[in-house]
Amino acid sequence: MSRIPVDPARFLSDLHALRRFGGDASSKGVRRRALTEADIAARDWLAERIEEAGLEARIDPLGNVFGLAEGRSLLLGSHSDTQPEGGWLDGALGVIAALEVARAAKEAGGPPISVVSFEDEEGRFGALTGSSVWAGKLSLEAADRLVATDGTGFAQARAALGDRVGEFVDPARFSGFLEMHIEQGPVLHEAGEAIGVVTGIVGLRQVQVTVRGQQNHAGTTPMAHRKDAFTLAARIATALPERFANIVTPQSVWTIGHIVLHPGASSVVPGRAEFSLQWRDIDADRLDRMEAAIMGLLEDVAAESGCEVTSARLRHDLAPMPMDPSMQAALSAAAEAVAPGRWRAMPSGALHDASNLAGLMPVGMVFVPSIGGISHDFAEDTGEDDLVTGLQVLAEAAARLG
Amino acid sequence: MSRIPVDPARFLSDLHALRRFGGDASSKGVRRRALTEADIAARDWLAERIEEAGLEARIDPLGNVFGLAEGRSLLLGSHSDTQPEGGWLDGALGVIAALEVARAAKEAGGPPISVVSFEDEEGRFGALTGSSVWAGKLSLEAADRLVATDGTGFAQARAALGDRVGEFVDPARFSGFLEMHIEQGPVLHEAGEAIGVVTGIVGLRQVQVTVRGQQNHAGTTPMAHRKDAFTLAARIATALPERFANIVTPQSVWTIGHIVLHPGASSVVPGRAEFSLQWRDIDADRLDRMEAAIMGLLEDVAAESGCEVTSARLRHDLAPMPMDPSMQAALSAAAEAVAPGRWRAMPSGALHDASNLAGLMPVGMVFVPSIGGISHDFAEDTGEDDLVTGLQVLAEAAARLG
Secondary structure (H helix, E strand, O other), X not given: OOOOOOXXXXXXXXXXXXXXXXXXXXXXXXXXXXXXXXXXXHHHHHHHHHHHOOOEEEEOOOOOEEEEOOOOEEEEEEEOOOOOOEOOOOOHHHHHHHHHHHHHXXXXXXXXXXXXXXXXXXXXXXXXXXXXXXXXXXXXXHHHOOEOOOOOEHHHHHHOOHHHEOOOOOHHHEEEEEEEEEOOOOHHXXXXXXXXXXXXXXXXXXXXXXXXXXXXXXXXXXXXXXOOHHHHHHHHHHHHHHHHOOOOOOOOEEEOOOEEEEOOOOOEEOOEEEEEEEEEEOOHHHHHHHHHHHHHHHHHHHHHHOOEEEEEEOOOOEOOEEOOHHHHHHHHHHHHXXXXXXXXXXXXXXXXXXXXXXXXXXXXXXXXXXXXXXXOOOOOOOOHHHHHHHHHHHHHHHHHHO | OOOOOOOHHHHHHHHHHHHOOOEOOOOOOEOOOOOOHHHHHHHHHHHHHHHHOOOEEEEOOOOOEEEEOOXXXXXXXXXXXXXXXXXXXXXXXXXXXXXXXXXXXXHHOOOOEEEXXXXXXXXXXXXXXXXXXXXXXXXXXXXXXXXXXXXXXXXHHHHOOHHHEOOOOOHHHEEEEEEEEEOOOOHHHHHOOOEEEEEEEOEEEEEEEEEEOEOEEOOOOOHHHOEOHHHHHHHHHHHHHHHHOOOOOOOOEEEOOOEEEEOOOOOEEOOEEEEEEEEEEOOHHHHHHHHHHHHHHHHHHHHHHOOEEEEEEOOOOEOOEEOOHHHHHHHHHHHHHHOOOOEEEEEEOOOOHHHHHOOOOOEEEEEEOOHHHOOOOOOOOOOHHHHHHXXXXXXXXXXXXX
């Protein structure tokens, strides 16, 4: 293998240049929702950089931007759309690092490396829409029926791409996919480490729990007569840690992020509580055991209280997605070469486009630290030295794989 | 004293007649919000019944309907407006029972008994608006600034009363006030008792609690790093019973009826939880001790979690309002005479117009059972025998007081 001579200054310059599209005036943050004017302008800018680098720029019918090397190549990239009030690095970092590695490799005469920026990873319309359709997990027809909360349909929005659009790119031309991304969690930052080699993307399950108690007057109903749906919901939430105690690892997580009480008035004993309960783990068996513990708890609370406690899946399960061992090996070797002793293997708690591609080709991911673990927020940031270390690890791994 | 020869059949007939105004087609329920067409038509109907009974009908500028006996008299009554989807007895029972007792007394040549149906007890505009203004607790100017959730102002709504409106009635002409009402709770029904003599109306305090944690990604934030505002809210809710254990009686109540999480998404660790916490008791000292226990719990949760937990009063405290001893004595004697061994003394957990009048004159209240404790619901009901027993107790007490 020969090293790929990346240029950190050029990389950082392009990273800041991309930030200008939708950049917030008073912070580092960005507003660049999928297929908005700012997002399409950023994609045009990226296509120009790709052409300058001597790669073939291609915007597919979804808005995914490719920078194609000739023949069979390794694909690097991420996404350049953002949350409504997003950070400047989420997605953008992986795209610009990919651009720099592909550009430097082209200048150095190889290996052949292609670039991609997927569209709508952040889910203005669906979730990971661009990579889902490209990977064949979602039909274009189904995607076109997706509608953003502002009422814009995906079909209508992507029509704004106009004559930029070329043909779909055949996934078979790529030998594998590497995605560099900010961690979006606190682990690397708190440990003072520079690199996370992702072992897999955690699986996710979610139920909507409904507790049906008895709606009553909050003045005239003695406590002993009450079937208070919120009290039961609170009991479920506080009992989860002990129910999970012999099951979970420090990397298992669970969240009640949304709850609604009916009728939701301060002078009425809640007759119904509905809440989301989501859990994530890298191990499918553990997801099963957590689910069994949850269901056991719901049954126990129902039996003790005489209330109906039901649960329903409101989204598809996401199975844990292990990263390819050869990709992990290349990234680990690269991390040890660039940042010896300052990296770790770790799961990704967040979803990424890489999940969608894992069925098509070998896939690997590498994380850099998020300061304070903050993401999906204008305050999202990463130290410049860590950004450059990430770039170098990505280049080193690409060289080893190329 | 001489008995007042009430006519149960006439009473029940009028009670059903009043139900027709706003009556639901497929249940016993009623929609008769204050100052709607149905409410004003019901007040016209009541004024006609009052005139037929030989009393002076008077609709005051608030829409309160009086049936005035000559000279100084005992006032009986309640309200005839309802909740948006109300029961047929809440308020209406006390008005029609008052009408029957006043009518029968008039026919029997005494004692002099007047009738009232207050306006907007159920709070379309404020809360207990008609009796609050009449009792001088709220200015007419302030009441006129109240606006219903549909945007209708009280001033605009009461203008619909047109030339029905007469002068305000001077409270000084009344020797006392008795209100008969459904219990709106399960105590009498479950005990198989017919009558509750109200000892007082419980006091009420309410705070809005805000827990400020740290909003985070529900996949990338390890449990040990989280400051989950909902988890803390649930801990507060579940810890309340033990904190109250040595303070409360079986008649003390507390309720968390409303909660909002921010941002309220299933994949985001809640950064903020805001919830109402209301408590009621007949004893002001106990309300104080419950408040101290709540504040101690909030401080402890804040200290353990490192999160900010604050509370703010969002409504005025309502002090416990004891009923007049001579009124209680008259009602107790009447209850024992009409339903020996089948009555109890009990506090009222709900607010009533009687609270507002307690500063003006001696006030008493009497309850009849609510089947299943259900109220503020189309399903609200009371057995016909209990309705008649209530009427007879009211008549007996009025005779003793007259």
